[in-house]
Amino acid sequence: MRHWPLFALRLTTPRLELRLPGLDDLDELADRAAEGVHDPAEMPFGVPWTDAPPHERARSTVQVHFRQWGTWSPGDWSCSFVTVWEGRVVGVQEMRGRDFAVTREVATGSWIGLRFQGRGIGTEMRAAVLHLAFAGLGARYATSSAFVDNPRSLAISRRLGYREDGLAVEKRRGQAVLQQRVRLSRDEWTAPDGFEIHGLEPCLPLFGA
Template sequence: MGMRHWPLYDLKVATPRLELRLPQPEELDALAELAAEGVHDPEVMPFIVPWTDAPPEERARAVMQYHWRRLAEWTPQDWTLPLTVFLDGRVVGTQDLAARDFAVVREVSTGSWLGRSFQRRGIGTEMRAGALHLAFAGLGAESARSAAMSDNAASLEVSRRLGYRRDGAERIAVRGRPVREQRLLMERADWLRHRTGGIEVTGLGPGPALFGLDEGGGTVSAEAGGAPPEGFRV
């Protein structure tokens, strides 16, 4: 039985190899342990907020607190869906999908990380493709944004493969040093040209109201209910 008052626990995105969904407590703990083991070479910092610089135990707790905070602060007007990524039932990383005023602007952003032992296997591309399918085919997004440090070749390659276009850059401070962040944009037409097959979204039920959507794709209040938009299989 699903959670009546928080139906997002029924939401699942299945790709050819992966499953993306909200984790159970013990699975979240496994994700935290994965972060404690390391996410990247400590000589580089791929994140704007250098949370991976913390000691392993602090890093693990931060992962759990981040997940709970995203759910606790959720509103239909400002939300982040922190999906855990599973490969053959094993936790391998996390894939976020986020938006503000989504029912109005129809734009999402993504963020993710993978445990080091699961990198360079095409998993990052596949899990982002799953999130984009949820956004465009399920929620009716019109655009998606991402960003990466200009020296993060792996992340930039994922975006290139999926059909993102460069959308300017800016200088930001990371670890007290200036770095160049590359912005990336995908419009619906880009996604349609590059979309990945074999992806299915299931189990949303009344969940679209939590994203600010009603049955017809319009705006609903934070308290209102609604049916899933076309594109979801429930």
Template sequence: MTTPRLELRLPSLDDLDQLADRAAEGVHDPDFMPFGFPWTDVQPLERARGTIQHHFKQWSSWSPQNWQCSFVTIFEGQVVGTQEMDGLDFAVTRQVSTGSWIGQRFQGKGIGTEMRAAVLHLAFAGLGAEYATSAAFSDNHRSLAVSRKLGYRDDGISMHSRRGRIARQQRLRLAQDDWVTPQGFEIHHLEPCLPFFGLQPDPGEASP
């Protein structure tokens, strides 16, 4: 996908090297944990290695019935973070979930909103999703602001243990009917990939 400022693509090995560097440099302040699984609570080298292993694991376990698709986000020629979209029995449920992170030194530039919008455009316009879900801890104000800016609605709460303490997570849901297609967003070379998402190309239509 391309947007006015970004490119989102499946990572090459060189891209993963850069993404691992972003993880090692830092993703958030040490006294705050935005993730349900605290993968950043390790030393920089282990964060870098775990980032690469995470992508390899996704590739090896991919099936049309259960896929996790993680893109690297390119801004001004650099890998700055990753945007993930997951689908479980997507051909039936028509629902995806999303998650993401950006290297700390690239935050505050609107990249998070733009890359989430890109993957939502892929989900709704490209894959025909009916719903997209997300979640964030109630004190993760940046993530919640991105979701609400893009039109998500609250979809209940869940309680979690975070660093040994209880924490509330806000679930969010965006319906296709509430999605406004952004200007300048494009999807490239999708049609040959549709079977990997559990879908079949429409012989009478070109990819968006």
């Protein structure tokens, strides 16, 4: 689409492709959400959307993308890529920016279908959006956060070079839980081999870059 060039934006890595989803991609992503994202005894998300029944998880997964597209502005955007591995949509890697033209800071979040976890996909897809942020958009910082009882997410952050950036208290399932904030600066980031950005230039004004 000439007036919405984001649909042509793609990130590629040695094993993955990240892209804004088409309708078929959203349908497959909704299947991943319905199948399950984590052990029901755990809750890695501040908003417990995965506590809903499978059909509601599927529907809300589709709706969140429509909301992000409809409210996108250069000063406040959320870019959620579907992650494709071996031809299958396996999860989502999101990158958000607010007043990016001034702050030059992005935040990330992600999830992967339960049966596709444990393959290093989470690290590789986060590295892909870091490459977009630092090499493509000229970001100065990338931030993330995870509850302190979510060691897998925090391990990905450490692996990619993030530093601890303080604690926050958040409500989760009606209880107060500590969340660890982390931060990575462009100076501490190492550009990965085999990572490429496609179709970015027409999208730059939409990112405020």
